[in-house]
Amino acid sequence: MDDLPPFETHRVDNQPPPFEPRDLWGDDVVLRDAVEREGAAAFVSRVATYGALAGDELYRFGFDANRDRPRLRTHDRTGQRIDLVEFHPAYHRLMDVAKSHGVAGLSWHEPAPGAHVARAALSYLHHQAEAGTSCPLTMTHAAVPVLQREPGLRAWAAKASAPHYDPRDVPIADKAGITLGMGMTEKQGGSDVRANATTATPHGDGTYALVGHKWFFSAPMCDGFLVLAQAEGGLTCFLMPRRLDDGGKNALRLMRLKDKLGDWANASSEVEFIGAHAWRVGEEGRGVASIIEMVMLTRLDCMLGSAAEMRMALAQALHHARHRMTFGKPLVDHALMRNVLADLALESEAATAFALRVARAVDAASRDPHEATFARIATAVGKYWICKRAPTFVNEAQECLGGAGYVEESILPRLYRQAPLNSIWEGSGNIQCLDVLRALSRESGTRESVAVELASASGRDAIYDAFVDRLRTDLSSASEAGTRMLVERLALALQAAVLLRAGSPAAALFVRSRLGGEHGLAFGTLPDDADVGALLSRALPA
Ligand SMILES: Cc1cc2nc3c(=O)[nH]c(=O)nc-3n(C[C@H](O)[C@H](O)[C@H](O)COP(=O)(O)OP(=O)(O)OC[C@H]3O[C@@H](n4cnc5c(N)ncnc54)[C@H](O)[C@@H]3O)c2cc1C
Structure with missing residues (x-):
């Protein structure tokens, strides 16, 4: 302390550098x-x-x-x-x-x-x-x-x-x-x-x-x-x-x-x-018919928005954890924190990959009837699930920053306030689920478009294949009260399908944790033998 200038009480230390400027494309x-x-x-x-x-x-x-x-x-x-x-x-x-x-x-x-x-x-x-x-x-x-x-x-x-x-x-x-x-x-x-x-x-x-x-x-x-x-x-x-x-x-x-x-x-x-x-x-x-196409597009953006909120929260959490030291080493090197961050990275990747897959279905809808049908149901499935995940996700990322995550100067409080909105407007959660049920039971081609999408990833992972087999049966006997459970499982399977087809390094762990039952109710509950190092480097370049 002797070398401090007069009237200074302490040295500011162990604080992460500013998050921005940052290339949100280059880093992602x-x-x-x-x-x-x-x-x-x-x-x-x-x-x-x-x-x-x-x-x-x-x-x-x-x-x-x-x-x-x-x-x-x-x-x-x-x-x-x-x-x-x-x-x-x-x-x-x-x-x-x-x-x-x-x-x-x-x-x-x-x-x-x-x-x-x-x-x-x-x-x-x-x-x-x-x-x-x-x-x-x-x-x-x-x-x-x-x-x-x-x-x-x-x-x-x-x-x-x-x-x-x-x-x-x-x-x-x-x-x-x-x-x-x-x-x-x-x-x-x-x-x-x-x-x-x-x-x-x-x-x-x-x-x-x-x-x-x-x-x-x-x-x-x-x-x-x-x-x-x-x-x-x-x-x-x-x-x-x-x-x-x-x-x-x-x-x-x-x-x-x-x-x-x-x-x-x-x-x-x-x-x-x-x-x-x-x-x-x-x-x-014909008011409702007139706005149907519009609603599909706004739902896609709700899904993209929630995936974006998760991505920003994850990037902030990783940035902080790489620079903040606790108990003698960077936060990102503590095994339990690595589990939390890797779990968030998995969730964020699945949300982003699926939202962009649905964007392709919207893109191709005017040229390809299969993609049009898939876009119709996938926007409701994704709007329900991705928007539902965002508030919990943002809170977990916020916690990675400790007290700083509760302070406005980090963007986390703003993200946290924003996060519930996408699941409320443009048709709240139950409305999306009822819409999925309606599409599955009454609109021709819907069930087939889902089946084709799920089948496109089969043969790559035994856990995925078994999960999809059970889901196929359940899709034909859905009840209104059980719709949330069904849509959740459908969303997880569709997210897994995108990751498996893409050959993502996150795919196997996503399937094991989300479809195979090796996961708790909170984030940070990946199996403890999971190799998360590659996931973390992929999520945000150092
Ligand atoms: C910040 C903000 C901005 C908004 N901006 C706009 C805007 O610009 N334009 C616009 O038109 N609207 C806008 N909205 C309104 C929004 O779209 C509605 O609030 C939303 O669609 C829900 O309608 P509601 O509030 O009337 O709730 P309700 O219809 O009363 O629904 C309440 C709850 O009951 C559930 N529910 C309803 N029916 C059923 C059922 N049959 N079975 C099971 N559950 C059911 C719903 O899912 C919801 O969770 C905005 C909302 C917010 C919060």
């Missing part, structure tokens, strides 16, 4: 392998560019956008209604970089094979840096195919997929790029959208006046919203602009912003429609 072997394997090799350089941005500039912006939360301004200083949300400039910067790099539109703007997989990778990288902006980016992406089918709304589809961000409150005619939101959930019911009570009355010129409300209405500064309302013919989908073509304000009022557990950079509002102007999308009474 699992992602890089998956992008190549699932058919997006042609887009690699663009995804790589985004990975470098996400681990540096966007990562830093994420802290500002979440610290300074969006504020609702209902009126201007003269008392005029304005219904505007103000964001920290970092929010707009995040949106601008994301939109201009194709996070919301690459798949539609450059529709080559593999484009959906590349966009999925971009979305995964973006979500690691900042999750709140993922909401409007995802909704914008998912709304495009619905709008493309409407000849009168193709300009909206083109501008939504264009690589431009323009936050100005002006009609879309004055913008090169736009964003889109969605309004389905009302106070009396969200999962059961048929309970929607908002009414739509035709003006007689193809447009409608909407009266009612939405209880959750995220990203209300989007340029337009796909909303459900009851027309004479039943529940119908509409596109509602925020600004009218003549520049006037459409008749929607933002009542308040939700005070949310997390997702702080993103504004989620309650809104009322007072005769709001809207165009019909699809036939009257």
Whole structure:
């Protein structure tokens, strides 16, 4: 202590260096392998560019956008209604970089094979840096195919997929790029959208006046919203602009912003429609059918988002454990900590690999009916399981940092608040499971597409083969009360299938622990003879 400068009480020691800047693409072997394997090799350089941005500039912006939360301004200083949300400039910067790099539109703007997989990778990288902006980016992406089918709304589809961000409150005619939101959930019911009570009355010129409300209405500064309302013919989908073509304000009022557990950079509002102007999308009474494709895409992004949260949490935990010394050696060299980290690495790899596999099914859906059927069921299976795993996972990774993991300056508290959201919105857990059950029992080709996928990995691992044999039988006799158990087992088998087919070094241990019963209820319970060294080096380069 003698060599300390005057008035200094101690030397700062044994603290890990800053996590960022970090190349989120270069560091992620699992992602890089998956992008190549699932058919997006042609887009690699663009995804790589985004990975470098996400681990540096966007990562830093994420802290500002979440610290300074969006504020609702209902009126201007003269008392005029304005219904505007103000964001920290970092929010707009995040949106601008994301939109201009194709996070919301690459798949539609450059529709080559593999484009959906590349966009999925971009979305995964973006979500690691900042999750709140993922909401409007995802909704914008998912709304495009619905709008493309409407000849009168193709300009909206083109501008939504264009690589431009323009936050100005002006009609879309004055913008090169736009964003889109969605309004389905009302106070009396969200999962059961048929309970929607908002009414739509035709003006007689193809447009409608909407009266009612939405209880959750995220990203209300989007340029337009796909909303459900009851027309004479039943529940119908509409596109509602925020600004009218003549520049006037459409008749929607933002009542308040939700005070949310997390997702702080993103504004989620309650809104009322007072005769709001809207165009019909699809036939009257076909509202649910109109939004089906959209829902498949938002579910894919929920899955990607949760996989991204796990990946970021894992990278933080490994980074910390490599640099922090306890009891005379780095944390990462303690056998029990190695078990925890390796177990997290397995879970993260399976989540990422499966999410990208589903992205390939979405990518190929328009060309291959088998992949279309697989995408339909796999988005629900993955949305249920991967999103369900994220909160527990993030908490475990947080614990690897000790007290530092509970402090905002590490990104872990933000990830922890965000983690439950993906399993709640876009159809909560039970809704996904019931949807899987419905698809298996009523939709032709679903059972076969699952069987083909599972069979593609057979013969490589005896534990896997035995597990899949039992699962095949159970798939034909599923009951509603037992659906969670069935979907969990199906998800594990599908994740294992991807890892086995890919020849991943994680495959055998994943199968042994998740399918073979050699695992406890908590992370860090891998069999003690497991060789985890290679897994840990693969998970994050030293
Ligand atoms: C931060 C945030 C932002 C959101 N943004 C939007 C948005 O922009 N637009 C939008 O439209 N919505 C949005 N939502 C709403 C979200 O999609 C709904 O909250 C969600 O779909 C659940 O609907 P609900 O809240 O009405 O719950 P309910 O429908 O009441 O369901 C409650 C629970 O019961 C379960 N359940 C329901 N029916 C059954 C059944 N038959 N069997 C077994 N279990 C069942 C559900 O799985 C759920 O767990 C947002 C939500 C949040 C939290």
